[in-house]
Amino acid sequence: xxxxxxxxxxxxxxxxxxxxxxxxxxxxxxxxxxxxxxxxxxxxxxxxxxxxxxxxxxxxxxxxxxxxxxxxxxxxxxxxxxxxxxxxxxxxxxxxxxxxxxxxxxxxxxxxxxxxxxxxxxxxxxxxxxxxxxxxxxxxxxxxxxxxxxxxxxxxxxxxxxxxxxxxxxxxxxxxxxxxxxxxxxxxxxxxxxxxxxxxxxxxxxxxxxxxxxxxxxxxxxxxxxxxxxxxxxxxxxxxxxxxxxxxxxxxxxxxxxxxxxxxxxxxxxxxxxxxxxxxxxxxxxxxxxxxxxxxxxxxxxxxxxxxxxxxxxxxxxxxxxxxxxxxxxxxxxxxxxxxxxxxxxxxxxxxxxxxxxxxxxxxxxxxxxxxxxxxxxxxxxxxxxxxxxxxxxxxxxxxxxxxxxxxxxxxxxxxxxxxxxxxxxxxxxxxxxxxxxxxxxxxxxxxxxxxxxxxxxxxxxxxxxxxxxxxxxxxxxxxxxxxxxxxxxxxxxxxxxxxxxxxxxxxxxxxxxxxxxxxxxxxxxxxxxxxxxxxx
Amino acid sequence: xxxxxxxxxxxxxxxxxxxxxxxxxxxxxxxxxxxxxxxxxxxxxxxxxxxxxxxxxxxxxxxxxxxxxxxxxxxxxxxxxxxxxxxxxxxxxxxxxxxxxxxxxxxxxxxxxxxxxxxxxxxxxxxxxxxxxxxxxxxxxxxxxxxxxxx
Numbered sequence: 001x002x003x004x005x006x007x008x009x010x011x012x013x014x015x016x017x018x019x020x021x022x023x024x025x026x027x028x029x030x031x032x033x034x035x036x037x038x039x040x041x042x043x044x045x046x047x048x049x050x051x052x053x054x055x056x057x058x059x060x061x062x063x064x065x066x067x068x069x070x071x072x073x074x075x076x077x078x079x080x081x082x083x084x085x086x087x088x089x090x091x092x093x094x095x096x097x098x099x100x101x102x103x104x105x106x107x108x109x110x111x112x113x114x115x116x117x118x119x120x121x122x123x124x125x126x127x128x129x130x131x132x133x134x135x136x137x138x139x140x141x142x143x144x145x146x147x148x149x150x151x152x153x154x155x156x157x158x159x160x161x162x163x164x165x166x167x168x169x170x171x172x173x174x175x176x177x178x179x180x181x182x183x184x185x186x187x188x189x190x191x192x193x194x195x196x197x198x199x200x201x202x203x204x205x206x207x208x209x210x211x212x213x214x215x216x217x218x219x220x221x222x223x224x225x226x227x228x229x230x231x232x233x234x235x236x237x238x239x240x241x242x243x244x245x246x247x248x249x250x251x252x253x254x255x256x257x258x259x260x261x262x263x264x265x266x267x268x269x270x271x272x273x274x275x276x277x278x279x280x281x282x283x284x285x286x287x288x289x290x291x292x293x294x295x296x297x298x299x300x301x302x303x304x305x306x307x308x309x310x311x312x313x314x315x316x317x318x319x320x321x322x323x324x325x326x327x328x329x330x331x332x333x334x335x336x337x338x339x340x341x342x343x344x345x346x347x348x349x350x351x352x353x354x355x356x357x358x359x360x361x362x363x364x365x366x367x368x369x370x371x372x373x374x375x376x377x378x379x380x381x382x383x384x385x386x387x388x389x390x391x392x393x394x395x396x397x398x399x400x401x402x403x404x405x406x407x408x409x410x411x412x413x414x415x416x417x418x419x420x421x422x423x424x425x426x427x428x429x430x431x432x433x434x435x436x437x438x439x440x441x442x443x444x445x446x447x448x449x450x451x452x453x454x455x456x457x458x459x460x461x462x463x464x465x466x467x468x469x470x471x472x473x474x475x476x477x478x479x480x481x482x483x484x485x486x487x488x489x490x491x492x493x494x495x496x497x498x499x500x501x502x503x504x505x506x507x508x509x510x511x512x513x514x515x516x517x518x519x520x521x522x523x524x525x526x527x528x529x530x531x532x533x534x535x536x537x
Numbered sequence: 538x539x540x541x542x543x544x545x546x547x548x549x550x551x552x553x554x555x556x557x558x559x560x561x562x563x564x565x566x567x568x569x570x571x572x573x574x575x576x577x578x579x580x581x582x583x584x585x586x587x588x589x590x591x592x593x594x595x596x597x598x599x600x601x602x603x604x605x606x607x608x609x610x611x612x613x614x615x616x617x618x619x620x621x622x623x624x625x626x627x628x629x630x631x632x633x634x635x636x637x638x639x640x641x642x643x644x645x646x647x648x649x650x651x652x653x654x655x656x657x658x659x660x661x662x663x664x665x666x667x668x669x670x671x672x673x674x675x676x677x678x679x680x681x682x683x684x685x686x687x688x
Contacts, residue, residue: 136612143619150626159637162630166564169630173571173623180578180616187609188585 002051005044006061006074009084009127012037012044017120020113027112031099034116038095038123042088049081053516058530060133068531069194073133075530078517079330083130083259086334090251090341091123093496097345098244100488101352109242110155122148122248129256133531135183135193138260142179142224146172149253152245153237161240168237175223182216189213196531199267199524214269221264225257227315228285231308235292238307239300239473243348246300250307251341255333258314262329265318266521267528276421278319283429286312286436293443298473299347299357302447303340306383306440310336313436316429317398319421320405326518328397331511335382335390335503342379342496349489350376350451355481359447360467364456372485373452375493380448382500384441390503395437397511402430540584548584551577564631568624575620579613586610 016037020030052058058077062068076084098110098119107115125145132138150172154165187193189209190201202210219230226234234254238246265274289309296302314336317329349372351357354365366373382389406426446466454462503510520526528536551573559570586606591599593607 136615140615140619147619147622147626150623150630154630154633157633157637162634162637166630166634169627170567170571177571177574177578181581183612184578184582184585184609187582187612193608193612 002048003059003061005048006059006076006131007063009041009044009131010074010124012040013120013124013127017117017124020120021117024113027107030112030116031102034120035092035095035099037120038088038092041123041127042085042092045081045085045088048076049078049085052076052078052081053513056516056520057526058520060531068133069192069197069536072137073194073196073531074131074137075133075195075527076131077520077527077530078513079259079262079521080130082330082334082513082517083255084127086337087126087130087252087255088123089499090337090496091119091126091248093492093499094244094248094251094341094345095119096495097247097348097489097492098242100486100490100492101244101348103488104484104486105482110244114151115155118148118151119248121145122152126252126256130259133195135186135195135198138195139176139179139183142256143176145253145256146176149249153241153249155242155245164237164240167233171223171233175220178216178223179220182213182220185216186213194531195263195267196528197536199270199528200536202268203271210269210272214264214272214274217264217268218261218274221257221260222281223257224254225261225311225315226254226308227257227281227311228288228308231285231289231311234308235301235304238304239298243344243351247341247344247348250304250344251337254307254311255337258311258318258333261315262318262326262521265321266326267524270524273321275319275321276425278315279421279425279429282312282314282316282319283432284312285309285315286429286432290436290439290443294439295469295471296443296473297358297360297467297470299350299359299447299451300344301473302443303343303347306443307340309436309440310340310383313395313398313433316433317401319429320401320426322401322405323515323518323522324404325398325401326521327511327515328394328401330514330517331390331397331507332394334510334514335394335500338496338500338503339379339383339391342493342500343376343383345489345493345496346372346376346379349485349493352482352489353485354451358472359450359470360472361459362451363454363459363462364452366452367456368483369485371490375490375497376452377448378497379500380444381441384444385437386441388504390500390507391437393504393507393511395433399430399433402426402433406430539588541589544580544584548577548580551580564627564634568627568631571627572620572624575616579616579620582609582616583613 016033020033023030023033048059058075058080060068060076061074063072063074066072098115102110102112102115122145125141125143125148127141128144129138129141132141150165150169153168154161183193186198186202189205190198192198192201202213205213223230223233238249241249286309289305289307289312293302293305293309296305313332314329317325317332319325347357350362350365353369353372354362356362378389382391385391385395387393403426406423450466555570555573555575555577557570558566558573561567561570586609588605590605591603593604593610595601595604
């Protein structure tokens with residue numbers, strides 16, 4: 001019974017997209033269809049998570065009843081279910097926000113008959129990537145979500161968006177070519193694309209061949225996840241899109257890359273030892289991303305740089321190669337998806353209300369809209385890692401895991417045979433992580449001080465060294481300050497802010513759940529036994 | 538695994554030329570480069586099927602060992618379809634960026650003055666032609682009056 005629910009998570013959004021497209025100009029029905037579809041997927045994901053968590057392993061579905069090594073398999077384990085449920089909730093929240101924005105300004109930014117079907121196709125791609133049990137199906141999932149994202153990013157076709165879109169599209173195309181070549185080589189070396197079967201067969205290959213395949217896959221996923229030095233494209237392309245689109249991209253698309261990296265490390269190449277590489281890359285991503293954020297006057301660009309920077313935490317967690325490290329990474333991914341999406345939605349509201357997103361031109365927002373101030377302050381402090389928010393808990397979790405791995409305490413259970421990197425390196429990255437958290441807090445507090453606390457009367461002729469040191473965004477389309485915050489947009493943002501607080505309130509159960517999800521990843525054989533209960537032939 | 542050397546060489550050439558063309562500044566060349574590399578990857582994947590064999594259709598009296606591997610063919614087919622879609626989108630994007638580069642944002646607007654000038658011309662033409670018609674009718678009428686006067 002529940003087996004049938006698994007393909008529905010991809011089918012429902014695709015069918016919904018078709019229906020929304022066919023409904024043409026009946027805007028209300030279109031909006032109802034897309035909202036219902038995403039709500040249904042969230043419910044399905046919740047049911048599956050409950051079942052998978054209770055059974056302790058996972059569900060695998062052979063599509064079209066072709067037996068596993070030949071046909072396409074969809075696999076839901078705890079990690080997939082967690083990722084899908086959080087993505088579905090984010091997609092739903094942002095959709096409500098977009099509908100609110102559309103109703104308020106006659107669907108100028110997000111024209112219904114284009115935005116809704118494309119948005120649903122993007123969702124289908126994201127869900128497909130999370131449940132793909134086949135390397136080629138993962139590629140197809142990526143392509144679905146990328147094609148939809150090309151359309152969403154260049155929505156309206158203004159000069160600014162086309163310029164940003166071209167960079168994004170060409171970088172994504174190159175990453176897809178890398179991925180496809182990697183699949184060709186993997187298939188040539190092993191004769192299969194089934195992830196579970198690959199986990200057995202890849203281990204039998206010579207070490208050097210394994211390393212080439214491993215690195216090729218990591219480059220492809222690293223571009224998607226925006227890991228330094230493959231992250232240059234992100235801060236230029238994300239901020240130009242409409243607010244709901246930026247929010248969804250920032251929250252979800254990079255995490256699909258992180259998810260693929262987690263799978264590569266735990267199922268495809270559990271034996272291969274790249275911990276040191278991961279720690280170095282993680283540290284560099286953290287430091288360079290946040291230094292970029294410091295020089296930005298525009299909050300959207302600032303947030304895009306912190307997005308890149310904080311991917312470093314997840315790479316660091318993966319590099320620890322321990323169960324505790326993975327558990328903390330999964331919790332951090334959940335936290336980061338929610339907070340980053342929420343902050344971009346709030347930024348959209350600020351832009352709408354104040355007519356700008358630059359700290360040089362905003363002022364007196366706290367007095368003008370106390371509601372907006374709360375909606376910005378809570379997720380901003382959360383991202384900055386102030387206790388008791390989930391950003392603090394996630395970082396502490398990662399640092400504790402790092403200390404465990406570096407200290408070599410007996411409680412540390414490593415993944416497979418991989419060993420954590422040298423202790424001094426782990427301590428260095430922990431230090432960089434702590435510093436990054438502080439600098440993030442500084443950058444966000446600076447925006448808060450100038451945009452919210454600075455009285456509006458001081459805006460004229462204001463001079464300070466902070467303002468001199470930051471760089472404006474490249475001139476884009478001018479935004480008209482509407483001084484309005486439509487109820488539906490506020491409600492959607494407020495709901496997501498509440499969700500970020502819930503991540504703190506329910507941190508205990510969530511950390512335990514992440515721990516159980518990480519436990520499933522301890523050994524590739526768990527994943528293999530989900531797909532091949534009787535063992536691989 | 539055996540593979541055709543020709544295909545490997547062709548794929549290598551496609552990769553090399555494609556990447557070279559992709560490094561150009563013009564968007565159209567980037568697209569052409571992407572298409573070349575994309576086809577190179579497809580051929581590359583195709584060679585992974587190993588030695589060629591019979592058409593991969595199992596039936597009465599077909600030896601499963603004699604058929605070629607169908608899976609890379611399915612992969613390549615999917616990749617071709619995806620490339621087609623992306624190419625269509627890229628072409629639209631290139632056209633749009635050309636449009637913006639040539640005409641700027643103004644290209645999207647219908648300028649009122651031009652429109653009005655055009656309208657005025659059309660109206661003038663209409664008046665002119667109707668005046669000519671009137672004159673012709675008048676001439677005919679006058680001619681018939683003269684005839685009537687005589688008769």
